[in-house]
Amino acid sequence: AAEARTAAGGDGNGRASASAEELRLRRSSPVVRRLAAEHGVEISSISGTGTGGRVTKKDIEVFLEE
Amino acid sequence: MYRYMLLARRTDERSWILNRQGKAAFVISCQGQEAAQVGAAYNLRPGHDYVYPYYRDHGIVMTLGMTPRDELLALLGRREDPNSGGRQMPGHFSSRELNIVTASAPIGVQYPQAAGTALAFKMRGEDGVVLACGGEASTSGGDWHEAMNLAGIHDLPVVFMIENNVYAISVPEKFQVAGSIAGRAEGYGFPGVAVDGNDVLAVYEAAREAVARARRGEGPTLIEARTYRMTAHSSDDDDRRYREREEIEAWRLKDPITRFEKYLLEHGVLDEFQRDELDEEVKAEVKEASAYAENAPFADPDEGFAGVYAEV
Amino acid sequence: MYRYMLLARRTDERSWILNRQGKAAFVISCQGQEAAQVGAAYNLRPGHDYVYPYYRDHGIVMTLGMTPRDELLALLGRREDPNSGGRQMPGHFSSRELNIVTASAPIGVQYPQAAGTALAFKMRGEDGVVLACGGEASTSGGDWHEAMNLAGIHDLPVVFMIENNVYAISVPEKFQVAGSIAGRAEGYGFPGVAVDGNDVLAVYEAAREAVARARRGEGPTLIEARTYRMTAHSSDDDDRRYREREEIEAWRLKDPITRFEKYLLEHGVLDEFQRDELDEEVKAEVKEASAYAENAPFADPDEGFAGVYAEV
Amino acid sequence: MATKSLLQAIHDGLAEEMRADETVMVMGEDVGRAGGVFRVTQGLQEEFGEARVFDTPLAESLIVGSAIGLSVNGMRPVAEIQFADFIPPAFDQIVNEAALFYYRSNGAYNAPITIRAPYGVVPGGALFHSQSVEAYFCNTPGLKVVAPTFPADAKGALKSAIRDPNPVLFLEHKKSYRLLKGEVPDEDYAVPLDRARVHREGTDLTVISYGLMLNDVSRAAEKISVEHGIETEVVEPISLYPLDKETILRSAKKTGKTLVVSEANLEGSVSGEISALVAEHAFEWLDGPVRRIGGPNSPAAPFAKPLTDAFVPSAEKVEAAMLDLARY
């Protein structure tokens, strides 16, 4: 019997057609996603100083300090 | 010498039996070449001189001191295999104690190495000699030529012995060798001799002279031992694809062991009783060696991932 | 032939001047070897036979049809360089039209390739011939040996010409070559001849015979043209480190061009007036070629990233 | 269509090209009279003669070098190196000569040679009949390196390789010769060398593989689909150099998770280049680390059966890695 689809991936990440720029904004980077998940914050709630407005590791660290 | 030839032959025969029984994955045989091998190696001082044998040189390594047990442990790839602990295929001889340098599969690589080993003796002014062996096809590659040239330039104490057994797997001599192997030496400024590779005394004599020359600092010699490969190239080869049974049978009449036995019997060195006794003794040794090897443990898989680098 | 020798010499001299002027990064010279080169190449049919020259063979390629302009465009690495569009160093000759196969720097690689090209002629039953050239050090490597062996086995229509100029950069013949180069051929079952490489007629004759043999399907020949390298190895070499000026001067007395000129004058083939006129003409051609090349454009850098793969 | 083994497919590809083009020839050790140590060239000498199917002396530099020379003078050689482990003597002729002929002559010359060689671990092969050699050749502009795994691809890719005006190193996974069978079209077809093959589409992870391990990957993909509902996209490079970056990146971006699987010694293998490609150009799409499975960093592969068997990562290990990455 097939198990429920895993969360990671699901029905594809629907991301194949997205652009790098959109993804940078939305998903930032692995370390930022990790920190955001660890602290229960939304990446979109942080202002980003990285390329194209990306939330960088420094940005989220600063955000978490405040 | 007769004993060593018989030892090599009986061990080899046992190897084929183990292969047919499915116990040995791979056999590469010396049958037919025992005279060339034993005759040459008998001139060396094990542990002093060096040997770079090729995979077929069971007769050489056994003359220098490897035993049927060593051979069969290697055949079956057991941990106690002195060549490699079961890492290499059979025929990839190695012994620090006997100065048998770890053999490889790529044909011809041994020659430049042998030249270097000989050069070290010369640098230190010692009288050590290096015997480097290979098949006739090993003379087709550049490594042989480069080594011959260095040996000739610097009068290196190296004896090149080519066991020309007529075939390189399926390729006959006429498609392998231009001119003559023995004849090549002159171009490098040192002697080259062709000998009947199935006549152990002839090879012994040629090698004796070559080794003596080298010890005296007079430089290299090339010996072409003309012989014949009595079995297929290896247990992976079906030689019916490229040669006739008649040709093999014709050479069987010139079997080096039978021939030497006849000589020894005729000259009263050996009588039939001693011959039989010797054969029984050898067979018993081989039998014991086989039982030992068949029951010997393999190395653990984890050992196969280790020992890649020598400790700094 | 005299004209070609002079053309090569004057072009070479101009190359050194351009190097000393800082315009040419690298010169590798044929001076002293023009007789060997022109004498051999004069026997070939450009565009029919093939040549595998080495970097010093300016005399060969000019005999086949390369011009001083071609040479100097290559020297200066301009886009119009026929060898490579400025991608290769000078001396890395190439011409599809003249059947000069793109030359390389690794010593000796040309020999197996030349043997293959000769084999193709044989396969098609044609009378084409391949001339493969190199220095004496190119005989130390395995590629030469492997090619000689194949050529001997299959009677390939290839002429191996070794221009033994005594040095391989700083290494003298005695540390490079065991025995004799010409003497090696016999071991492969075909003729080897040593000729005075500074005697263009002697080389011409030896090559004529060798080429004729090959065309008749009688197989390869090895020619050892004994000559001397009159300049340093290249513009990057300081030969004062390893040889005496006296030795060079002694060989200068045997300069191949002077020698042939003397012969032609003595035999009334040329008189001094014609000789001077010829030299002026050659110098003028070289001068024009130099001016052209010095003003020729380079390829664009982007071109250097393209042309890696032939279009499928 | 017919079911053929990898070996038969390669044999047929060779034979068909030789029938279609009389300049195509085969050369190597034991390829003629004996039909090759693996029988790949069986019957060819009988059909095409001793000149076109030619037993060379034992000299790999000569085999490749003379192939180049033959190609200069009108022939189209398919040179066989008996075992990839014996390709090193030919290294100079391959990387400095064949690969550079076209570029260095500014397009005047080219070397349309194909070099075939069997690679990969087999029982009893030991250290010199088991190696994966591709990484040696995948940093050489001017050379093409292909390693199609399955019969249909191998036949078509071999034809492309032979027809290609560039030198092509054509690697054949020897353990797959008889083990892998597949449907092969009867008609003449060629598989382009510059396209990676997507064997199976999926959305949850991308696994890039070649050689017999690709077969393990394909089986595992089916298994985890059935058992866990995980859909794997299985991609085969076909060309190891140059890589089909477009197909690889498209898949990496689609799934966000990439695993590269091969039996070559891991460190310095071609899988490193594949991973690097993904890590740089599909970064923003990554949902998980770019992972690799490879052979241990020890010589391939020790002779004794228990040691050989431990060398190539097992099918179980592959499946576990796929699950692990899918669940990351």
Add this chain to the structure above:
Amino acid sequence: MATKSLLQAIHDGLAEEMRADETVMVMGEDVGRAGGVFRVTQGLQEEFGEARVFDTPLAESLIVGSAIGLSVNGMRPVAEIQFADFIPPAFDQIVNEAALFYYRSNGAYNAPITIRAPYGVVPGGALFHSQSVEAYFCNTPGLKVVAPTFPADAKGALKSAIRDPNPVLFLEHKKSYRLLKGEVPDEDYAVPLDRARVHREGTDLTVISYGLMLNDVSRAAEKISVEHGIETEVVEPISLYPLDKETILRSAKKTGKTLVVSEANLEGSVSGEISALVAEHAFEWLDGPVRRIGGPNSPAAPFAKPLTDAFVPSAEKVEAAMLDLARY
């Protein structure tokens, strides 16, 4: 301490080892009488004699093969390959022989040889005096490949290489021979071969590099620190194989951004392995793509000056890439 060029440092390292150990010897083309085409071995034959500083015939397979044989019989050879571009004929003796001696003999034999070779683009070098060959050798268990850039490291690493019981390929960036100078300790010291060197500590990005481009990286690091307040951690692998994964990963995790810079043809270069390592094992720490700068995927390097100059990525390009990644 004294300021020495890379060339002097290597020369001194050789001479000192030869004085300390009479089994150490030097061999190669033109190394004896002429002191080497780059003068690295100048004066050695005068000091140590013609046997220990030995002009070989022109035959690279022989040079390495006989070095192995000498090492079997008590010598410790340092073999020179005149230009790395000419190492291919020795490929078999290096990867199948020297590298496997110890493993295949189950530790009975080893091949304590050092092979030195100059690599890298130089003006006028063209296609056969400019190559980067490291990737050929970085997939070979049993071999060590080192490429120290600066004089002090080179001298100490050469000593380690010579003393090492394993075969070591010691690559010297030829354009750096006279260009790079540095402080070199007077006393005897050895630089371990298994430690990457952190030349500069930083927090904003990691740049991993070797060869003359490392010098560009170091200068750019200073420049962007001064001009933009960006702090670069500059890491040199020293050992290209096996890589010092610990140091590389520690830095990659520290900064979250990794750029790998070398002049080798990008596709299939050692930088791919470095990137792959980071992309797999430092993934959760990544704050940006793992990027690479490398030479173009075309032969290194065309002869004509404008073409040669365009080949190696410029210092400006390196700086721009560092800034871009830092700002990602």
